[in-house]
Amino acid sequence: xxxxxxxxxxxxxxxxxxxxxxxxxxxxxxxxxxxxxxxxxxxxxxxxxxxxxxxxxxxxxxxxxxxxxxxxxxxxxxxxxxxxxxxxxxxxxxxxxxxxxxxxxxxxxxxxxxxxxxxxxxxxxxxxxxxxxxxxxxxxxxxxxxxxxxxxxxxxxxxxxxxxxxxxxxxxxxxxxxxxxxxxxxxxxxxxxxxxxxxxxxxxxxxxxxxxxxxxxxxxxxxxxxxxxxxxxxxxxxxxxxxxxxxxxxxxxxxxxxxxxxxxxxxxxxxxxxxxxxxxxxxxxxxxxxxxxxxxxxxxxxxxxxxxxxxxxxxxxxxxxxxxxxxxxxxxxxxxxxxxxxxxxxxxxxxxxxxxxxxxxxxxxxxxxxxxxxx
Numbered sequence: 001x002x003x004x005x006x007x008x009x010x011x012x013x014x015x016x017x018x019x020x021x022x023x024x025x026x027x028x029x030x031x032x033x034x035x036x037x038x039x040x041x042x043x044x045x046x047x048x049x050x051x052x053x054x055x056x057x058x059x060x061x062x063x064x065x066x067x068x069x070x071x072x073x074x075x076x077x078x079x080x081x082x083x084x085x086x087x088x089x090x091x092x093x094x095x096x097x098x099x100x101x102x103x104x105x106x107x108x109x110x111x112x113x114x115x116x117x118x119x120x121x122x123x124x125x126x127x128x129x130x131x132x133x134x135x136x137x138x139x140x141x142x143x144x145x146x147x148x149x150x151x152x153x154x155x156x157x158x159x160x161x162x163x164x165x166x167x168x169x170x171x172x173x174x175x176x177x178x179x180x181x182x183x184x185x186x187x188x189x190x191x192x193x194x195x196x197x198x199x200x201x202x203x204x205x206x207x208x209x210x211x212x213x214x215x216x217x218x219x220x221x222x223x224x225x226x227x228x229x230x231x232x233x234x235x236x237x238x239x240x241x242x243x244x245x246x247x248x249x250x251x252x253x254x255x256x257x258x259x260x261x262x263x264x265x266x267x268x269x270x271x272x273x274x275x276x277x278x279x280x281x282x283x284x285x286x287x288x289x290x291x292x293x294x295x296x297x298x299x300x301x302x303x304x305x306x307x308x309x310x311x312x313x314x315x316x317x318x319x320x321x322x323x324x325x326x327x328x329x330x331x332x333x334x335x336x337x338x339x340x341x342x343x344x345x346x347x348x349x350x351x352x353x354x355x356x357x358x359x360x361x362x363x364x365x366x367x368x369x370x371x372x373x374x375x
Contacts, residue, residue, distance in 0.1 A: 039129030178255030
């Protein structure tokens with residue numbers, strides 16, 4: 001069947017509540033479909049009974065499952081996370097609660113299943129995260145938007161967002177890597193992806209300082225004259241920046257993400273220098289980098305030459321306007337040859353030529369999923 005949108009409500013008030021919610025997301029994506037958006041996590045007093053406070057959130061998914069099949073998977077996910085049900089009709093504490101709020105725009109009333117959820121309009125801890133991810137969602141029974149329902153809700157219980165957040169399962173798969181490098185040919189989008197990953201992983205962001213290099217505009221005008229001083233200045237700056245960040249212990253970030261690896265110096269130098277200059281350069285590179293460790297994860301972004309040129313033109317850097325397709329192909333080939341030598345590195349090559357993860361958040365999630373699939 002075709003894929004439809006559904007919105008789920010998640011809650012937990014027993015044990016490691018945040019971990020149970022994150023575990024639920026992992027299983028939701030594995031068993032039900034693709035997670036489109038995740039709301040903040042809200043803490044609220046137990047509703048309808050006296051118990052420890054809950055953590056609650058909402059997620060929007062795209063699923064191929066029929067409503068009853070989706071319900072079965074939600075119950076299974078609860079059970080997998082320690083939810084124990086009994087025949088009591090009273091509210092009870094639970095490690096995990098997964099409810100279906102909406103299934104497309106359907107109205108469903110069957111034994112054990114009522115969609116939209118019959119109590120969602122009465123509960124602030126449902127409406128606050130719902131409004132965050134789907135403010136214009138129209139309730140098919142009341143014909144009111146989520147914002148309307150939120151404003152009309154008479155629930156006066158405190159519902160406060162917490163500082164900790166949940167992450168997409170594909171992002172969670174990257175959390176164990178503390179030194180991530182994103183590489184690619186000029187215009188591949190490595191800086192943008194690095195910024196996004198650093199934000200989602202709470203990692204320190206390291207960006208190449210190419211804008212401050214006085215030789216770069218000169219090189220693009222006269223490559224033969226300025227290639228060696230350009231490559232030497234890049235090598236010196238990259239080595240200094242890389243060494244400084246690797247030596248620092250940052251207590252406020254979980255690792256770091258960089259939009260380059262110092263090895264790119266060798267790759268670009270091979271594409272721009274003559275044989276004699278490159279041999280000298282390679283010797284200097286080997287001496288400077290012999291003690292540097294390999295990254296935990298090396299992500300190489302691949303795009304077609306046509307797309308690279310469009311990206312370069314779009315960002316409008318004057319000194320890049322004369323870059324030729326052949327030069328981009330040579331750089332790409334240089335990366336492939338270098339990575340073949342370093343087969344012991346943890347390298348993921350991902351084609352993103354059909355994705356616009358700058359403008360479309362869904363494409364960003366698709367790119368993360370492609371990375372996660374290779375992990």
